[in-house]
Amino acid sequence: MPDIAQRGRGRLWIPLLLLIWAPLFAHVMFHSQLGAFAPYVLLPAIPSVLLLYGMAVRRWHESWVACIGMTVVCFWLLIAVSAPYLPLPDPNKPLFPLVPPGGIRHGFHFLLGTDIRGRDVLSRTLWGCQRVLVWGVTATSVAYAVGVGCGLIGGYLGGWWDEVVSFASNVLLSFPVMVLFILILNVLGQSGFNIIIAVTCSSAPVIMRIVRGVVLDAKSRDYIQAAQTRGEHPLWIMMVELLPNVRGPLIVDACLRLGYTTVAITTLTFLGLGLRPPDPDWGLMIKEAATTALLWKYSYMLIVPTLALSSLTLGFNLIADGLRDMGQRD
Numbered sequence: 001m002p003d004i005a006q007r008g009r010g011r012l013w014i015p016l017l018l019l020i021w022a023p024l025f026a027h028v029m030f031h032s033q034l035g036a037f038a039p040y041v042l043l044p045a046i047p048s049v050l051l052l053y054g055m056a057v058r059r060w061h062e063s064w065v066a067c068i069g070m071t072v073v074c075f076w077l078l079i080a081v082s083a084p085y086l087p088l089p090d091p092n093k094p095l096f097p098l099v100p101p102g103g104i105r106h107g108f109h110f111l112l113g114t115d116i117r118g119r120d121v122l123s124r125t126l127w128g129c130q131r132v133l134v135w136g137v138t139a140t141s142v143a144y145a146v147g148v149g150c151g152l153i154g155g156y157l158g159g160w161w162d163e164v165v166s167f168a169s170n171v172l173l174s175f176p177v178m179v180l181f182i183l184i185l186n187v188l189g190q191s192g193f194n195i196i197i198a199v200t201c202s203s204a205p206v207i208m209r210i211v212r213g214v215v216l217d218a219k220s221r222d223y224i225q226a227a228q229t230r231g232e233h234p235l236w237i238m239m240v241e242l243l244p245n246v247r248g249p250l251i252v253d254a255c256l257r258l259g260y261t262t263v264a265i266t267t268l269t270f271l272g273l274g275l276r277p278p279d280p281d282w283g284l285m286i287k288e289a290a291t292t293a294l295l296w297k298y299s300y301m302l303i304v305p306t307l308a309l310s311s312l313t314l315g316f317n318l319i320a321d322g323l324r325d326m327g328q329r330d
Helices: 002-029 031-041 045-057 064-085 120-158 159-173 177-188 192-218 222-229 234-270 282-289 301-327
Strands: 103-105 108-110
Touching: 002 031, 002 045, 002 064, 002 120, 031 064, 064 120, 064 301, 103 159, 108 282, 120 159, 120 192, 120 234, 120 282, 120 301, 159 192, 177 192, 177 234, 192 234, 222 234, 222 282, 234 301
Parallel strands: none
Antiparallel strands: 103 108
């Protein structure tokens, strides 16, 4: 009975993550098309984040590192899905320029001040986590879909399949990551979807190598040979027999890669190759504040989005460290 309950709780993770990501993606990508329904799209995601956090803390209670990391990540997830319902001014509306943190202008209290265009820094920071999370998670998920698929094919089928997949990954890995990003975005243009392509081209080869190595070790084991003896289709063996047995290292790597991808997308935006204004984004906030923040009294415009980005990245890294430690103890 405990094993069945454990498997049942494990199956809840994917629906919960979809209930969070799908409304958030729709709200960010199709906000104008949703019209009057836009304020209601994110409502199912709020209890989903709280339930996800409760499940994670209960399951990972033996690792305080993983629990702290999950607390930080779920904080930003909760902010992202509840931003439309918070008492915040319009993040794109100019109010009073260069108000210091804690300043009051005409009855408006600006806890974190305003930027050079008069927009509320707190509002832009909280709204900005939406785009960072949507594109970071989406790009990482697509990279994993491609990398896992190629790794399973190359590792299990071998032969010329393995040679083609390995050669393609070696070609992509020969480019420095940031150079590859800049090259792809200069050729394809600047957009969120092209960022996904760039992240996939840089991350999928590494993921493929991880999966391929684990599959090469696992495919000679008895349960794989038993499936082959039963005449199971290779696709069934890869997806049902092999993939569940390689998910441990993949989950740890995915948490680390989410942090890397978040920083990479922010860096591309800072370089002018990422997400476009006017909607708030942490990389865009850092870029816009880079010159003004050279004066110490305006440095808050740079410090606030930088701390937000660092905390989210730290949260993903702490989850990865905690999961790795729990896996080693098991």
